[in-house]
Amino acid sequence: MAEPPLRPRRRFRQPSVIPGFGLTFGYTLTCLGVIVLLPLAALVARASGLGLSGIWDVATDPRVASALRVSFGVSLLAALTASVFGFLVAWVLTRYRFPGQKIVDAVVDLPFALPTAVAGIALASLYAPNGLVGEQLAKIGIEAAYTPVGIYIAMVFIGLPFAVRTVQPLIVEIDKEIEEASATLGAGRWHTLVRVVLPPLIPAVLTGFALAFARGVGEYGSIIFIAGNLPYVSEIAPLLIVIKLSEFDYGGACAIATIMLGISFVTLLAINLIQAWSRRRFGYV
Amino acid sequence: MGTSTAIRVENLSKTFDTAAVLHDLSLDVRAGELLALLGPSGSGKTTLLRIIAGLDFPDRGRIIFGSDDATQLPVQERAVGFVFQHYALFKHMSVAENIAYGLNARKRSERPAKAEIKRRVGDLLDLIKLSGFADRYPSQLSGGQRQRIALARALAVEPRVLLLDEPFGALDAQVRKDLRRWLREIHDRTGQTTIFVTHDQDEALELSDRVAVLSKGRLEQIGTPDEVQENPVSSTVLKFLGDTIEVEAIVQGGEVRVNGRLTPVKAPNGLVGPVKLYARPWQLQFAEPDQAHLEGSVRSSYRSQGRQRIEVDRPEGKTVVVEASDSGRVAAGRHVGLKIIGGYVFKD
Numbered sequence: 001m002a003e004p005p006l007r008p009r010r011r012f013r014q015p016s017v018i019p020g021f022g023l024t025f026g027y028t029l030t031c032l033g034v035i036v037l038l039p040l041a042a043l044v045a046r047a048s049g050l051g052l053s054g055i056w057d058v059a060t061d062p063r064v065a066s067a068l069r070v071s072f073g074v075s076l077l078a079a080l081t082a083s084v085f086g087f088l089v090a091w092v093l094t095r096y097r098f099p100g101q102k103i104v105d106a107v108v109d110l111p112f113a114l115p116t117a118v119a120g121i122a123l124a125s126l127y128a129p130n131g132l133v134g135e136q137l138a139k140i141g142i143e144a145a146y147t148p149v150g151i152y153i154a155m156v157f158i159g160l161p162f163a164v165r166t167v168q169p170l171i172v173e174i175d176k177e178i179e180e181a182s183a184t185l186g187a188g189r190w191h192t193l194v195r196v197v198l199p200p201l202i203p204a205v206l207t208g209f210a211l212a213f214a215r216g217v218g219e220y221g222s223i224i225f226i227a228g229n230l231p232y233v234s235e236i237a238p239l240l241i242v243i244k245l246s247e248f249d250y251g252g253a254c255a256i257a258t259i260m261l262g263i264s265f266v267t268l269l270a271i272n273l274i275q276a277w278s279r280r281r282f283g284y285v
Numbered sequence: 286m287g288t289s290t291a292i293r294v295e296n297l298s299k300t301f302d303t304a305a306v307l308h309d310l311s312l313d314v315r316a317g318e319l320l321a322l323l324g325p326s327g328s329g330k331t332t333l334l335r336i337i338a339g340l341d342f343p344d345r346g347r348i349i350f351g352s353d354d355a356t357q358l359p360v361q362e363r364a365v366g367f368v369f370q371h372y373a374l375f376k377h378m379s380v381a382e383n384i385a386y387g388l389n390a391r392k393r394s395e396r397p398a399k400a401e402i403k404r405r406v407g408d409l410l411d412l413i414k415l416s417g418f419a420d421r422y423p424s425q426l427s428g429g430q431r432q433r434i435a436l437a438r439a440l441a442v443e444p445r446v447l448l449l450d451e452p453f454g455a456l457d458a459q460v461r462k463d464l465r466r467w468l469r470e471i472h473d474r475t476g477q478t479t480i481f482v483t484h485d486q487d488e489a490l491e492l493s494d495r496v497a498v499l500s501k502g503r504l505e506q507i508g509t510p511d512e513v514q515e516n517p518v519s520s521t522v523l524k525f526l527g528d529t530i531e532v533e534a535i536v537q538g539g540e541v542r543v544n545g546r547l548t549p550v551k552a553p554n555g556l557v558g559p560v561k562l563y564a565r566p567w568q569l570q571f572a573e574p575d576q577a578h579l580e581g582s583v584r585s586s587y588r589s590q591g592r593q594r595i596e597v598d599r600p601e602g603k604t605v606v607v608e609a610s611d612s613g614r615v616a617a618g619r620h621v622g623l624k625i626i627g628g629y630v631f632k633d
Contacts, residue, residue: 177373180340181435183360184367185387185442195390199377281377 040261047254058255063231064240068256071237072263074148075216078155079163082212083205085156086163093164094171112161116221123154124225146228151236154223159212166208170201203279210271217264290351291316291478292337292446297346299332299502306332307343308502314446314480319472321489322482324499325525330482331450333499337480338448339363350445366439370451372431374423380434381406381419387442409437412471429460436468440477449481453488465492486526490514498522520631523563530569530605532579534562534630541630543578548625556632564628566594566608577622579605586615597621 047055058064093105111119127134127144137144144150174197182192220238227234237260244253292314299307306329314320322330335341337348339360347356355363375383384406388397397405410416413433423431432452439447452468453461469492472479483489489496490510497507498521506518517523534543536552543562550562574580581599595607595615607623615621 175373177369177371178375180360181367181369181373181438182375182386182390184338184340184363184365185390185438186361186364187386187390188361191390195386196375 043254043261044258046250047258050251050255054251055255055258058252059259063235064237064256066232067235067237067240068259068263070148070151070233070235071217071260072267074151074236075155075213078152078216079159079209079213081152081156082159082163083209086160086208086212087167087201087205089160090164090168090171094168108161108164110161111158116158116219117225119157120154120222120225123150123157123222127153127226145226146230146234148227148234150226150228151223151234154226155212155216155219158219158222159216162211162215163205163208166211167201167204170204174200203275206271206275206278210268210275213271214264214268217260289316290314291318292480293347293349294333294337295347295349297333297336297343297348299329299336299341299343301332306502307336310346310499310502310504312497312504312507314478315495316478317476318494319469319479319481319492321493321496322480322499323484323486323489323496323525325484327501328499329502330484330499334448334450334480334482337446338365338367340367364442364445366442366444366447368432368435368439368447368449368452370454372423372428372435372455374431374435374438376423379420379422380410380415380426383423383434384409384437384441386438405441409441412440412474413437427460428456429464432456432464433467436471440475445478447477447479449479451482451484453483453485461488468492490526498525500525517629520561520563520629520633523629523631528566528606529563530566532562532564532625534560536560536630543625546576546578548578548628550625550628550630552630556630560630560632562625562628562630564625566606568625568627569605569607570609570624570626571607572622572624574622576624578625579623581605581621581623583615583617583619583621585617588614597623 050058059068089108093101093108124145125131127137127150129135129138129143129145131145134144142149144153178196179192182196187195218238220236220242223236224239227236227239229235229239237256241253241256244250244256290313294310294312294314297307297310298305306327310329310333312333322333324330332341336343339355339358343356347354349355350363375386378386381403385402388402388405396402406419407416410419413436415430415433415437418426418430418434423434426434432455436447436449436452449468453464456464465488471477481492493510495507495509496513498505498513500521506513506522508516513522514526517526523529532543534541534548534550536542536557539552539554541548541550541552541560541562548562552560569579579597579599581597584596584598584604586593586595591610593609593612593615595609597605597607599605605623
């Protein structure tokens with residue numbers, strides 16, 4: 001029997017000692033398909049019933065456009081804020097030792113665990129004009145509750161844990177010798193921080209930012225109590241979807257949802273690309 | 286090489302938590318010399334190096350650079366070059382950026398011009414023989430290359446003294462050997478005062494102008510490699526510098542006897558009574574039973590590069606290693622006599 005000639009074969013599956021590629025890969029695709037892609041496809045299919053011009057009409061409706069602006073604009077601002085303060089919290093929690101540290105560390109996760117409606121009511125009562133903080137803010141002329149400021153506060157609140165938890169493990173891993181090397185070369189603390197310590201953390205900060213942003217865009221429960229929901233001022237897009245649904249305008253609701261989906265996808269893709277670039281440049285993580 | 290003192294370490298003491306790591310240690314480092322700090326782990330050698338660098342601070346004692354007291358000087362102002370065992374390169378910077386880091390970190394008024402920095406980086410890359418690597422990143426380099434970059438980075442700031450903490454500790458044997466020779470060459474060419482920490486006696490003896498042997502936070506001995514090998518001041522130094530065998534001996538009238546037989550070893554003045562005799566593996570010879578100081582049976586032997594090392598089990602249970610020129614395999618189990626032809630005696 002002649003041996004078949006040896007020729008390299010392009011294979012989808014790389015040889016590996018880890019078993020079960022076929023099974024796990026198939027399972028992953030199925031889950032992703034059924035749990036994530038199928039509902040999204042149904043959503044887009046429903047919206048496409050309106051046709052492109054129909055979706056365009058919905059998107060350019062002044063009330064919808066303003067709600068989208070509020071949702072995405074405030075989410076970006078809130079994610080930015082959460083990233084900065086989340087970074088500081090993570091820094092303090094990992095770099096220093098102080099009494100009650102474990103408790104503070106646990107408190108960070110509370111916004112994760114709290115039912116969003118509970119958070120919403122708590123924030124609303126705190127920031128309402130007769131609330132504890134709202135009263136003080138009113139004295140200096142800031143209306144927090146029932147304005148976009150309220151939305152912003154709620155989004156920072158729910159986004160903070162993401163920003164903290166993504167950078168924390170990297171701050172733990174900062175090599176003390178790297179900082180010492182920088183110091184022996186004559187660099188001051190500030191120079192060391194900016195040039196040596198922070199750059200490798202950028203990819204993680206971006207991840208935290210993306211997660212906080214995504215959470216903010218999708219947030220509903222904690223916002224509607226504090227936002228006041230005035231059309232054109234403090235109405236968020238998810239609320240508008242609920243309103244459309246209660247008016248039995250399923251097509252309109254799906255259209256807004258599809259537009260949100262599109263904007264979110266593009267934004268997250270952009271953040272991912274920046275991240276991939278910065279990882280190559282700064283991290284090799 | 287000058288003989289002026291570059292760094293003076295005075296009565297240094299340091300305690301971590303409750304464990305003392307340095308006891309009243311004093312040491313002079315001569316300008317332009319390559320000094321090895323040799324000691325087992327826990328001897329305080331790395332702590333001493335870090336205190337000289339300003340990365341740790343002593344509880345008591347002073348560090349004097351030239352004629353200036355540097356004890357309270359922050360690390361940034363000490364102008365030392367420090368090389369870490371695990372390189373500590375900046376991973377997000379290219380090789381050239383790593384080397385230029387110290388120059389770029391200077392205040393604007395003291396910073397060299399861009400072109401000057403570029404030239405200096407080029408010169409250093411030539412010195413470490415990595416000229417084509419300026420734009421690579423540390424993750425793309427081997428361990429030996431990374432350590433050379435770390436050295437160039439430290440040299441770039443033209444430090445008063447170069448401090449190396451187990452610089453070859455993380456490298457494999459062959460690279461280690463090459464880098465040792467290369468470090469010696471660099472030192473000869475630049476005349477840079479250099480202190481390096483090692484627990485490897487071969488490395489210390491091969492590389493350095495002088496060796497400081499540390500043990501339990503104290504300086505046991507300092508001297509040229511020849512001095513510390515020929516005239517060790519204590520059994521600690523002797524044992525640390527290589528394999529030794531240890532036998533009970535008696536000193537009487539300046540003569541050293543083992544098992545009643547006279548040895549050629551001379552006892553230092555003032556030492557009498559029961560002592561310990563220490564000999565190197567090559568200071569033992571096979572001998573007829575009537576001339577032997579020790580006896581035992583051969584356990585095993587191995588031959589390498591024209592020499593052979595034979596392990597001999599002594600009746601008291603101790604095993605000694607004999608090193609001799611290779612004269613054919615010695616059968617295991619054979620009963621042999623051993624003659625002491627040299628060695629050192631100490632009270633302990």
